[in-house]
Amino acid sequence: xxxxxxxxxxxxxxxxxxxxxxxxxxxxxxxxxxxxxxxxxxxxxxxxxxxxxxxxxxxxxxxxxxxxxxxxxxxxxxxxxxxxxxxxxxxxxxxxxxxxxxxxxxxxxxxxxxxxxxxxxxxxxxxxxxxxxxxxxxxxxxxx
Amino acid sequence: xxxxxxxxxxxxxxxxxxxxxxxxxxxxxxxxxxxxxxxxxxxxxxxxxxxxxxxxxxxxxxxxxxxxxxxxxxxxxxxxxxxxxxxxxxxxxx
Numbered sequence: 459x460x461x462x463x464x465x466x467x468x469x470x471x472x473x474x475x476x477x478x479x480x481x482x483x484x485x486x487x488x489x490x491x492x493x494x495x496x497x498x499x500x501x502x503x504x505x506x507x508x509x510x511x512x513x514x515x516x517x518x519x520x521x522x523x524x525x526x527x528x529x530x531x532x533x534x535x536x537x538x539x540x541x542x543x544x545x546x547x548x549x550x551x552x553x554x555x556x557x558x559x560x561x562x563x564x565x566x567x568x569x570x571x572x573x574x575x576x577x578x579x580x581x582x583x584x585x586x587x588x589x590x591x592x593x594x595x596x597x598x599x600x601x602x
Numbered sequence: 603x604x605x606x607x608x609x610x611x612x613x614x615x616x617x618x619x620x621x622x623x624x625x626x627x628x629x630x631x632x633x634x635x636x637x638x639x640x641x642x643x644x645x646x647x648x649x650x651x652x653x654x655x656x657x658x659x660x661x662x663x664x665x666x667x668x669x670x671x672x673x674x675x676x677x678x679x680x681x682x683x684x685x686x687x688x689x690x691x692x693x694x695x696x
Binding site: 498502587 | 603605608611612615619642645648649651655656657663
């Protein structure tokens with residue numbers, strides 16, 4: 459392998475890694491205790507930067523400023539619920555993947571979430587110790 | 603972040619969460635177990651079930667889940683009594 463192709467390979471690998479890096483997660487969850495534990499797990503165990511929002515309205519208003527790589531979205535929230543928030547997020551030019559987090563994970567429910575545009579679903583209750591790994595695994599599965 | 607830390611944190615939060623459910627129960631009862639107050643009570647039971655399970659409190663999670671399921675149907679006197687019984691269990695009075 460000559461120097462040129464090595465350099466190209468090095469550059470491509472670097473770019474690929476950059477493109478697939480998950481850094482910023484917008485976490486939308488109305489339960490304050492779940493917010494605390496998931497944020498702690500994602501930040502301290504996963505090394506991610508997390509913005510936690512208590513409602514769909516707050517998430518939409520802060521989406522641009524935070525510029526997330528990924529959205530974790532609770533389904534059952536007062537006011538604007540998860541599916542409604544997802545519909546509003548889909549109106550934005552960003553194609554940021556959205557993962558639902560919900561206790562309602564029967565087959566027909568997961569099918570519906572995917573039809574709405576969810577990239578994946580994480581079942582609640584989740585294990586705080588493995589949440590960051592689960593999110594990273596899903597993220598990698600979404601990369602081309 | 604360790605399991606014991608998580609449990610200690612949530613043990614400290616439980617009384618306030620149960621008190622919030624009791625207030626919502628009062629409002630739902632005053633509203634005749636219908637409408638937004640009933641939906642709020644249902645949502646709080648749902649949230650407690652999920653949070654308790656996440657923090658390693660299976661007993662409280664089960665009690666809250668039972669309440670959540672009860673509140674998905676029509677709430678008559680029998681169901682109201684059952685909800686009261688579950689609240690008693692959650693507060694340690696049951």
